[in-house]
Amino acid sequence: MQKQTVAFSRDSSNLFFHILTKCNLSCTHCYINTEQHGTNTLDIETIKTWLNLFSDKAATTNLIYLGGEPTLHPDLSLAVKSAKKIGFKSITIDTNGYLFHDILNKISSNDIDFLSFSLDGATRKTNDAIRGEGSFDKVMDGLQKAGNRHFLCSMIYTVSDKNIHELKLMPKLVSGLGIKRFFIQVIGMRGASSGAKKYLQVSRDSWLEIIPQVAASIADQGIAVTYPKVFLNREEIFECAGNVAQNYFVFPNGRVYQCPICEDFSLHSYIIKENRLIPMPKINESDLFSLTIAEGCVMNKIIQPQNLSYDKNGMPEYRIACCMLKEEIFK
Numbered sequence: 001m002q003k004q005t006v007a008f009s010r011d012s013s014n015l016f017f018h019i020l021t022k023c024n025l026s027c028t029h030c031y032i033n034t035e036q037h038g039t040n041t042l043d044i045e046t047i048k049t050w051l052n053l054f055s056d057k058a059a060t061t062n063l064i065y066l067g068g069e070p071t072l073h074p075d076l077s078l079a080v081k082s083a084k085k086i087g088f089k090s091i092t093i094d095t096n097g098y099l100f101h102d103i104l105n106k107i108s109s110n111d112i113d114f115l116s117f118s119l120d121g122a123t124r125k126t127n128d129a130i131r132g133e134g135s136f137d138k139v140m141d142g143l144q145k146a147g148n149r150h151f152l153c154s155m156i157y158t159v160s161d162k163n164i165h166e167l168k169l170m171p172k173l174v175s176g177l178g179i180k181r182f183f184i185q186v187i188g189m190r191g192a193s194s195g196a197k198k199y200l201q202v203s204r205d206s207w208l209e210i211i212p213q214v215a216a217s218i219a220d221q222g223i224a225v226t227y228p229k230v231f232l233n234r235e236e237i238f239e240c241a242g243n244v245a246q247n248y249f250v251f252p253n254g255r256v257y258q259c260p261i262c263e264d265f266s267l268h269s270y271i272i273k274e275n276r277l278i279p280m281p282k283i284n285e286s287d288l289f290s291l292t293i294a295e296g297c298v299m300n301k302i303i304q305p306q307n308l309s310y311d312k313n314g315m316p317e318y319r320i321a322c323c324m325l326k327e328e329i330f331k
């Protein structure tokens with residue numbers, strides 16, 4: 001078994017492209033905030049033009065199509081083919097499993113690298129309580145259909161207080177699903193979660209007790225597992241991806257963020273206006289990335305400080321890593 005922390009690199013970038021914010025589900029933790037991200041659906045010509053804004057580094061950029069639910073876009077297949085033509089390093093579609101507009105018959109497994117299904121519980125009961133009635137079965141059905149057509153599939157499990165108890169059941173569940181990659185995410189306190197009555201992120205003790213163990217158990221089946229590091233040891237170096245990597249979270253109202261934790265605020269680094277990528281004036285998220293604090297991630301301290309803890313001298317007991325710093329474990 002191999003385990004590695006994936007270091008940030010300026011030589012590799014990620015383009016998280018929200019082509020619409022519309023969705024058929026209303027997940028209790030949905031991070032889409034239409035007040036901040038708008039309600040429009042980009043037309044295919046605009047999608048192509050915006051992809052071209054990033055074409056100079058396409059060969060080193062992983063493109064992830066997101067929504068809302070991206071398969072609700074009637075021209076997603078054309079968007080995929082355009083990205084393929086431009087030459088992005090990899091293309092992924094994240095889906096809630098409903099696979100609208102007959103997408104599996106409009107693209108082939110050669111057009112994309114991964115189809116990534118979101119599932120937030122090992123049982124129908126837990127998943128559907130979070131993601132909506134019938135969504136568990138849709139994911140199972142979608143995985144089967146995608147597998148039959150030879151698409152490489154992955155799964156995303158967003159861990160919260162509501163479903164961490166079922167993560168231990170996931171190794172058994174995924175063993176028969178044919179997925180190649182499994183992503184564990186921490187629930188972000190943004191979008192719908194920011195208004196939750198109860199704090200949804202899990203404690204450090206629960207995280208460290210459960211996540212690495214489950215990840216190892218899934219990786220043992222030959223499935224590569226990625227999960228956020230979240231907590232740094234004293235000897236580990238803190239880095240903010242906003243300073244040392246290239247991540248772009250593009251929304252259909254033209255906002256472009258570099259940090260997902262900032263997405264509930266008008267703090268985006270860039271705006272796409274008249275089809276040009278324009279840096280935003282101060283103050284925006286990039287002015288915050290260089291702040292050095294004892295707690296590690298600045299935005300975490302501002303937005304979700306409940307996951308910090310302090311000793312009797314008022315010093316943080318640990319630092320929070322950049323939310324984009326990942327551990328990878330594979331056989």
Ligand code: SF4
Pocket residue numbers: 023024025026027029030031032067068069096131
């Ligand atoms: S599937 Fe995604 S976009 Fe749709 S409600 Fe759930 S989290 Fe939000």
Ligand code: SF4
Pocket residue numbers: 239240241242258259260261289297298299300321322323324
């Ligand atoms: S999560 Fe924190 S460390 Fe990472 S980019 Fe955002 S502000 Fe920087």
